Amino acid sequence: MVFEHIYILLKNNFPENTILEASPESIQPYLVIAPSEIEKVCRFLYAHEQTYFDFLSCLTALDNGKEAGTMEVIYHLYSIPYDAKMVLKVILERSSEGQTLPQVPSVSSVWQTANWHEREAFDLLGIYFLNHPDLRRILLPQDWEGHPLRKDYQHQERYHGIRVAYEP
Amino acid sequence: MKPNELNIPDESKRSAQKEIQYVFEKDNLLKSEPNKYKLEDLKSEEMILSIGPQHPSTHGVLRIEVITRGEIVVDVVPHLGYLHRCFEKHAESLPFNQIIPYVDRMDYVAAMNSEHAYAMGVEKMLGITEQIPKRVEFIRVLVAEMNRLASHFVALGTYGVDIGAFTPFLWMMRDREHIMRLLEWICGARMLYNYIWVGGLFYDLPVGFEERCLEFIKYLKPKLLETQELLIENKIFIQRTANVGVLPMGLAINYGVSGPMLRASGLKYDLRRVDGYSVYPELEFEIPIGKGEMGTTGDCWDRTWVRLQECYESVHIIAQCLERLTTDHKRTRDFDPQALVPKKIRPKAMDFYVRAENPKGELGFFFRTDGRSDVPVRCKARSCCFSNLSVLPEISRGSMIADLIAIIGSIDFVLGEVDR
Numbered sequence: 001m002v003f004e005h006i007y008i009l010l011k012n013n014f015p016e017n018t019i020l021e022a023s024p025e026s027i028q029p030y031l032v033i034a035p036s037e038i039e040k041v042c043r044f045l046y047a048h049e050q051t052y053f054d055f056l057s058c059l060t061a062l063d064n065g066k067e068a069g070t071m072e073v074i075y076h077l078y079s080i081p082y083d084a085k086m087v088l089k090v091i092l093e094r095s096s097e098g099q100t101l102p103q104v105p106s107v108s109s110v111w112q113t114a115n116w117h118e119r120e121a122f123d124l125l126g127i128y129f130l131n132h133p134d135l136r137r138i139l140l141p142q143d144w145e146g147h148p149l150r151k152d153y154q155h156q157e158r159y160h161g162i163r164v165a166y167e168p
Numbered sequence: 169m170k171p172n173e174l175n176i177p178d179e180s181k182r183s184a185q186k187e188i189q190y191v192f193e194k195d196n197l198l199k200s201e202p203n204k205y206k207l208e209d210l211k212s213e214e215m216i217l218s219i220g221p222q223h224p225s226t227h228g229v230l231r232i233e234v235i236t237r238g239e240i241v242v243d244v245v246p247h248l249g250y251l252h253r254c255f256e257k258h259a260e261s262l263p264f265n266q267i268i269p270y271v272d273r274m275d276y277v278a279a280m281n282s283e284h285a286y287a288m289g290v291e292k293m294l295g296i297t298e299q300i301p302k303r304v305e306f307i308r309v310l311v312a313e314m315n316r317l318a319s320h321f322v323a324l325g326t327y328g329v330d331i332g333a334f335t336p337f338l339w340m341m342r343d344r345e346h347i348m349r350l351l352e353w354i355c356g357a358r359m360l361y362n363y364i365w366v367g368g369l370f371y372d373l374p375v376g377f378e379e380r381c382l383e384f385i386k387y388l389k390p391k392l393l394e395t396q397e398l399l400i401e402n403k404i405f406i407q408r409t410a411n412v413g414v415l416p417m418g419l420a421i422n423y424g425v426s427g428p429m430l431r432a433s434g435l436k437y438d439l440r441r442v443d444g445y446s447v448y449p450e451l452e453f454e455i456p457i458g459k460g461e462m463g464t465t466g467d468c469w470d471r472t473w474v475r476l477q478e479c480y481e482s483v484h485i486i487a488q489c490l491e492r493l494t495t496d497h498k499r500t501r502d503f504d505p506q507a508l509v510p511k512k513i514r515p516k517a518m519d520f521y522v523r524a525e526n527p528k529g530e531l532g533f534f535f536r537t538d539g540r541s542d543v544p545v546r547c548k549a550r551s552c553c554f555s556n557l558s559v560l561p562e563i564s565r566g567s568m569i570a571d572l573i574a575i576i577g578s579i580d581f582v583l584g585e586v587d588r
Contacts, residue, residue: 055424149256
């Protein structure tokens, strides 16, 4: 099963503005999906008999910085029965610290793997996942300020009186 | 400071810097890592039991909030992050070759495997995978499989201690010591090697290594059988682990569980075969899966059994590697394992996800590069222990507290990789 096949399958089953961009030439071909549709697309790929993407390998969130003004969530899917890989991307509008967080629907109802990975993305990058069952910080303490993997992150000076910056 | 001068701290400077290091407040700990369950939410006869982060049976600094009704576990909430070192943030400010020591420190009992996965990923991005000499690839597989053995020994040994068998632990540590010394001979470090470099190796195998390694393999084979008879087939061990913490295959896949845990649930899924990376397609080995011989497929006993069977397979792979390294890909005087190591690692702008089979499951690295610098824009590690641990609440609901310890041990996670 090749990338074009999945692309056509999605094109036929979803409204026109669902797939925003397709990149078949890249080393690992990907599709850019509209943020509001990502859960439906994932559920479709998970359940459809020609795809069966039953394994979510990785869920990455990343920040493109202030100039680009976008954040991304990247889903690496794998289908064990068909031995097929697929990459989906969602591009979100970026917001600075203090403003409302960028939002994207959670896919944890499709793959439970996403539960902890989305918590990690929320923790380190500050992306809010709608309908997530348990969106708490996972790696950092609950009272930590800011999201460290953002490109413009400034750490707090003291945490419980401990100096955060390391000065030898 | 002049060279050769002793670095004696200046006391006068020190007293000037007397600043407050930690402000104690009564609810500091409650604020930093609060329980998920509130006392009001509990039903009658339920209570919260907090295990860890310093409890020995949590295998590191993991805190588990257990809701119990008497002896029965109602729910489990793992609290992570006590060993978080911001690997991904560090990686965003380091060149590709300098990230390797950090990768070592993720899964610190199987550092060679993590290095192998990482180096493979960066080489694929550079497009030099095909040029890597076969001898280098065989040495990589050899050391990775030795480290896989060491990792499984730690898993089996400490699991024995969890269950109450102390002798296997000492035996496994004795055998692991041989591997540690062999690897120390190769690269100078016992656990955190920095041996597999992008494009090659730090150094060729030392002279006489192949013979010593072969001797070790001969020594190890009967010892594995001994362990099997002493631990895995022990009646008490079977009673403690069979039918405990059953993980069905569908649930395992949905939670992203991989490695021996997924295979114990009955799926023949090994990335060394599925992806066929490095020289694994040229090597012969079986993929053991759990069959539910002592209870149900996917229980704690199956997981342990699969790990021990994988030890046999690793021994088999090591023997084949040694054979190839002494015949087809012999040591030559002019062989330089660093010949292909690039001076500047600058891949084109791309997104790349690479995955490989670690002793504990699928380890993946996601890179984004911009093509202008030798520092990744984003480097995410998909840690296998992280996903494997996330299934813990699902498989331990309804079990006894003593069984919970058995389940935690059978997952075989390393907190260095969970927290990164």
